[in-house]
Amino acid sequence: MRTSPPIERLVSSLQCLPGIGEKSATRLAFFLLGAAESTVRELSEAIGRLKQDIVLCQECFDLTDASPCALCRDEQRDASLLCVVEEPSDLAAIERSRRFRGRYHVLGGVLSPIDGVGPESLRIAELEERVRKQAIGEVILATNPNAEGDATAHYISDRLRPTGVRLTRIAYGMPLGGDLEYADHVTIGLSLDNRQKV
Helix, strand or coil: CCCCHHHHHHHHHHCCCCCCCHHHHHHHHHHHHHCCHHHHHHHHHHHHHHHHHCEECCCCCCEECCCCCHHHHCCCCEEEEEEEECCHHHHHHHHHHCCCCEEEEECCCCCEHHHCECHHHCCHHHHHHHHHHCCCCEEEECCCCCHHHHHHHHHHHHHHHHHCCEEEECCCCCCCCCCHHHCCHHHHHHHHHCCCCC
8 A cells, every 4th residue: 555755754653663564564553643633743753852861870881861860870870799690681681570679780782702792791791890899799691592692691700700899690481371291391390490389
């Protein structure tokens, strides 16, 4: 179906977003056309100011509107517990769980030699410096459970082991509410390996 160039431009722009295909982008474009002008203006201004208003926290490297960020300034959080994540979206996912009360360190990716991402491309040196200079008792390696995430966690543990800090890795296994019948054999195996005493 052919539409007018402004709508085609918006659909094309929306398709740049992750998880948005042509159908979803077209649906969003027509929703915006029918929305109140104030809603569209607010969305446009919010997107336009995003890059101007967001900075990297100088401490943990999360995306924030002020550095150091609110999490790093929060004196109620356990400064001796440091959770290492790949990206700010991973930090946000852990925060949504409301189960972690320590501090964070965002690497900015994972090791991926095939994509040209080596240790110097990540914030591993900054992590080492934090562990050496701050009173950190435990580093939780919360990289994703895939080949790149595991390689990154292994590399970091090798680099931090000489500091004597306690190193832990997030557990793997069955998701809450998951069905054994539909789980793959690797997930079931890891669930058995990481079983807990009851």
